[in-house]
């Protein structure tokens with residue numbers, strides 16, 4: 830499992846804490862910014878990390894902004910991406926087991942670090958259940974094809 834990480838300034842501190850957790854858990858990742866003390870547009874950083882997932886260079890991404898919402902909107906513009914804002918153990922689990930999310934979006938201004946670590950742990954551990962959820966996710970990807978036709 831190779832993760833692409835990115836944040837804006839509002840997600841930076843939480844990203845740092847999650848990076849420490851990932852290191853301790855032995856999960857491979859690359860941080861695509863931003864760095865400390867910068868004020869940036871989440872769009873640029875979220876897009877950069879998401880592109881790496883679309884290209885196949887990384888398996889999944891974890892993106893951080895103030896709420897997680899901006900990053901999820903950005904990531905969900907990309908084909909093949911299902912980005913989920915998660916705020917507790919249930920949403921973290923269901924985003925994998927039901928939605929097969931390949932991008933996790935976390936809000937640095939709304940989550941306590943301990944809860945965020947638990948969300949990440951679950952999100953990495955839980956597997957897509959398939960079955961009826963497979964059909965639903967396939968319909969999402971079908972919509973994507975119809976709406977991205979040039």
Ligand code: RB5
Nearest residue numbers: 839894895896898899900
């Ligand atoms: C930055 O102030 C904030 O708007 C951004 O981090 C994010 O919450 C957007 O969704």
